[in-house]
Amino acid sequence: MTLQDQITEIGRKARAASRELAKLSADAKNAALRGIADALVERAPAIIEANASDLERAEKNGLSKAMLDRLRLSKERITAMAEGIRSVAELDDPVGKTIDRWTRPNGLQINKVRTPIGVIGIIYESRPNVTSDAAVLCLKTGNAVILRGGSEAINSNLAIAEAMQAGGSAHGLPADAVQLIPTTDRDAVRLMAEMDRYIDLIVPRGGHQLIETVVSHARMPVIKHYHGVCHVYVDQDADLDMATEITINGKVQRPGVCNAVETLLVHRAVAQLFLEKAGAELIAKGVEIRGDEATRAILNGKSQPATEEDWTAEYLDLIISVKVVDDLAEAIEHIEKYGSHHSDAIVTADTAAAEQFLNEVDSATVYWNASTRFTDGGEFGFGAEIGISTDKLHARGPMGLDELTTYKYVIRGDGQIRK
Amino acid sequence: MTLQDQITEIGRKARAASRELAKLSADAKNAALRGIADALVERAPAIIEANASDLERAEKNGLSKAMLDRLRLSKERITAMAEGIRSVAELDDPVGKTIDRWTRPNGLQINKVRTPIGVIGIIYESRPNVTSDAAVLCLKTGNAVILRGGSEAINSNLAIAEAMQAGGSAHGLPADAVQLIPTTDRDAVRLMAEMDRYIDLIVPRGGHQLIETVVSHARMPVIKHYHGVCHVYVDQDADLDMATEITINGKVQRPGVCNAVETLLVHRAVAQLFLEKAGAELIAKGVEIRGDEATRAILNGKSQPATEEDWTAEYLDLIISVKVVDDLAEAIEHIEKYGSHHSDAIVTADTAAAEQFLNEVDSATVYWNASTRFTDGGEFGFGAEIGISTDKLHARGPMGLDELTTYKYVIRGDGQIRK
Numbered sequence: 001m002t003l004q005d006q007i008t009e010i011g012r013k014a015r016a017a018s019r020e021l022a023k024l025s026a027d028a029k030n031a032a033l034r035g036i037a038d039a040l041v042e043r044a045p046a047i048i049e050a051n052a053s054d055l056e057r058a059e060k061n062g063l064s065k066a067m068l069d070r071l072r073l074s075k076e077r078i079t080a081m082a083e084g085i086r087s088v089a090e091l092d093d094p095v096g097k098t099i100d101r102w103t104r105p106n107g108l109q110i111n112k113v114r115t116p117i118g119v120i121g122i123i124y125e126s127r128p129n130v131t132s133d134a135a136v137l138c139l140k141t142g143n144a145v146i147l148r149g150g151s152e153a154i155n156s157n158l159a160i161a162e163a164m165q166a167g168g169s170a171h172g173l174p175a176d177a178v179q180l181i182p183t184t185d186r187d188a189v190r191l192m193a194e195m196d197r198y199i200d201l202i203v204p205r206g207g208h209q210l211i212e213t214v215v216s217h218a219r220m221p222v223i224k225h226y227h228g229v230c231h232v233y234v235d236q237d238a239d240l241d242m243a244t245e246i247t248i249n250g251k252v253q254r255p256g257v258c259n260a261v262e263t264l265l266v267h268r269a270v271a272q273l274f275l276e277k278a279g280a281e282l283i284a285k286g287v288e289i290r291g292d293e294a295t296r297a298i299l300n301g302k303s304q305p306a307t308e309e310d311w312t313a314e315y316l317d318l319i320i321s322v323k324v325v326d327d328l329a330e331a332i333e334h335i336e337k338y339g340s341h342h343s344d345a346i347v348t349a350d351t352a353a354a355e356q357f358l359n360e361v362d363s364a365t366v367y368w369n370a371s372t373r374f375t376d377g378g379e380f381g382f383g384a385e386i387g388i389s390t391d392k393l394h395a396r397g398p399m400g401l402d403e404l405t406t407y408k409y410v411i412r413g414d415g416q417i418r419k
Numbered sequence: 420m421t422l423q424d425q426i427t428e429i430g431r432k433a434r435a436a437s438r439e440l441a442k443l444s445a446d447a448k449n450a451a452l453r454g455i456a457d458a459l460v461e462r463a464p465a466i467i468e469a470n471a472s473d474l475e476r477a478e479k480n481g482l483s484k485a486m487l488d489r490l491r492l493s494k495e496r497i498t499a500m501a502e503g504i505r506s507v508a509e510l511d512d513p514v515g516k517t518i519d520r521w522t523r524p525n526g527l528q529i530n531k532v533r534t535p536i537g538v539i540g541i542i543y544e545s546r547p548n549v550t551s552d553a554a555v556l557c558l559k560t561g562n563a564v565i566l567r568g569g570s571e572a573i574n575s576n577l578a579i580a581e582a583m584q585a586g587g588s589a590h591g592l593p594a595d596a597v598q599l600i601p602t603t604d605r606d607a608v609r610l611m612a613e614m615d616r617y618i619d620l621i622v623p624r625g626g627h628q629l630i631e632t633v634v635s636h637a638r639m640p641v642i643k644h645y646h647g648v649c650h651v652y653v654d655q656d657a658d659l660d661m662a663t664e665i666t667i668n669g670k671v672q673r674p675g676v677c678n679a680v681e682t683l684l685v686h687r688a689v690a691q692l693f694l695e696k697a698g699a700e701l702i703a704k705g706v707e708i709r710g711d712e713a714t715r716a717i718l719n720g721k722s723q724p725a726t727e728e729d730w731t732a733e734y735l736d737l738i739i740s741v742k743v744v745d746d747l748a749e750a751i752e753h754i755e756k757y758g759s760h761h762s763d764a765i766v767t768a769d770t771a772a773a774e775q776f777l778n779e780v781d782s783a784t785v786y787w788n789a790s791t792r793f794t795d796g797g798e799f800g801f802g803a804e805i806g807i808s809t810d811k812l813h814a815r816g817p818m819g820l821d822e823l824t825t826y827k828y829v830i831r832g833d834g835q836i837r838k
Contacts, residue, residue, distance in 0.1 A: 019755065019779075019781070022778075022779070022781070023778070023779065102800065104798070104799075104800060108789055108793060110799060115781070117811055117812065118781070118811065196634075200811055200812070201811075201812060215615075215638050216638065219634050219635065221640055221810070221811075221812040221813075222640075239834070242834040245834060245836050246834065246836060248836075249836035249837055253836070253837055336438065354831075358829045358831075359441075359442070360438075360441070360442065362438070362441070362534070362537070362827070363827065364827055364828065365827065365828040365830060366827060366828070366829055366830065367830045367831075367832065368829075368830070368831045368832065369831070369832045369833055369834055369835075370527055370830055370831075370832030370833075370834070370835040370836075371835060371836040371837050373836070373837035374527060374830065374835070374837060375828075379523070379837070380523075380529060380828075381521065381523060391640070392536055392537065392619055392620075392640075392825040393536070393619070393620060393640040393812065393813035393825060394640075394812035394813030396825055396826060396827065396828075397827070397828050398828075406811040406812060406815055407815060408781070408782065408783055408784065408785060408815065408816070409783065409784040409785070409794075409799075409815075409816050410777045410785055410787075411784060411785065411786045411787070411789055411793065412773075412786075412787045412788070412789075413786065413787065413788045413789030414788055414789075415658070415661040415664065415665065415788055415789070416788075416789040416790060416793065417664050417665060417667075417668035417672070417789075417790040417792070418668055418672055418790050418792035418793060418798070
């Protein structure tokens, strides 16, 4: 069987499974999710064994310590995965919910109802726990899922997928509701992206190269979970203590994530006062500052010079770029020009300035007097998150269960025909 | 300037205009729409002159009478276009509306607010009135629009676009809010589809070839307005008079549109009675019937044989394919296998059968005891329609103004940081 035939066959099976899945009640799906959680725990020894072979190979291939740690599964991590699944089972099922309803003058009753999307392809790298995290959110919402993980984790992913299939089908889930692409052949990504007949949505979770491959080949909608070049703008009317806290929190609390702050913009009127204070705190926390000329003048040798590249950089590290701006308009202009439309915050006591910022900054999430670190499904109260979309359609910002559904119009009449 | 540079420049200008547009109030946008309507009427003589040169060329190229009629603009048609624009100005503006709002335990106020999508590319064929119809819906929702019309209508489209630009900018609309690709070079479609930096959404409205070109090159979301292979299923518990009316209405009232019925499915228990009656009426209305064996046996020489191709055919003509099925499950199976997931109806007095049909048929619009011809923005009460999406994301079924928006999360706090 060629790779193409193999992928097509997986797609065909996923489509068939998706039709069965769409008929399952919330209770049936939740029972299957609990079955999956149990199966992961039961099969933990086999999963850890498969993971050990991945780790061994990875070590030989010289993967960094941080990467090895991301790859490693333990009994505790598998238990945590199972706990995560059980908590998803507890969430409300959006499928079947009425989003809107109205009656037309001719008596037609129109109901706009949430339905599963169908078949979702998830392409991800590295961490094997994504295999179950992402899959269960798709299953919860009645979607079949085709998973394609990173080659480093292939054995771990296969073992997890097998456990999920066993646990799910023992509780009435179609056997092909979760499938993992069993090969590390890179062509599989392209073949998945081209298969619009069987995949309704593809979600690439990984680096630039992966996303580029998917986007350039995809014939179906893609929802990208791309980088975050997030800004804090400290306005002239900012409470400078609050601004310092929000800046420090955005940069330092967890620098390696997409909602961390990468660029600080400061109004010229408060730059001296604010940067002396916040700059010292940032430096004390081990943050490297890359500033424009005005910033460097204020920080007096404690800032590196920022280059043009710094304004678009997602450091994911203890580095921050800093620019002094003349006014709100320049701050907005900077964010629109260099930002990634992920999460941006203004700190100010001036309502008019805040509202202008909230309106004109075209980002998935815009904040007034709060940390950008809140862009997160859990922090939004979604209960679960498949990621944070940097696209505008069909989901923007944190993607929860609702964003894994589409809708259809269900129309009930009593013989209406069109005149 | 190369074509690539030309398209890129149009994109760059559209992006800049979209940022200005997003700031305009509903009143300002509506005033501009009325200005556009006035300009179309004022410039009607110039538009008709440009149209005459398109018609002359089209006639030389041997376009069919029907196509020439679609291409032709008259004072009355231009007045109707202007009236259409004025009625869009009267509609509610969805931009800025709160879709959802909640407060988190930490006090963060989260508002999910409708925003413009940004820049929308519309690629269409033939009828020049689409130039203004589609453009004003985009403008109303604060989106900049790049139009690419069919080559037959290039002069008409340019004249309409010029009138729109003049009328709009006289009332405060950014000059580049509406732009028309001024060349008929086919490469322009590909270049637009590749330009994800400047175009956020592309909507191809046209034949299979156009849609295929867009889908295969697009790097941004595409919303397809594709064909409708719509079904009526007459259940064993159908009111046969109602079923006949719904079938005749679906096939005959306007056969050339995507929500017309192409295939009739009939439960075996009522096939004899129903097909004798409905068959005779269809034939009396000039409809050609292409039936399976059971249908042909009942219609006794008055039906052509249906081939496998007939089940997927969108005739857009007075032809209908007819199949007798054993039960509801076979009807659903047929629709899922051969249909285009556009609009499908069941006629029955059996609530359980109806609900099963409504649940299991995965189409944008599913009907119980009503004609599929109601799948239409106007009939839904949307007031305006950019088309009927056959995609699942981000819009499904009739697309009105709401579907030309996205959303962002606007979050107001008082200094919250993440713990």
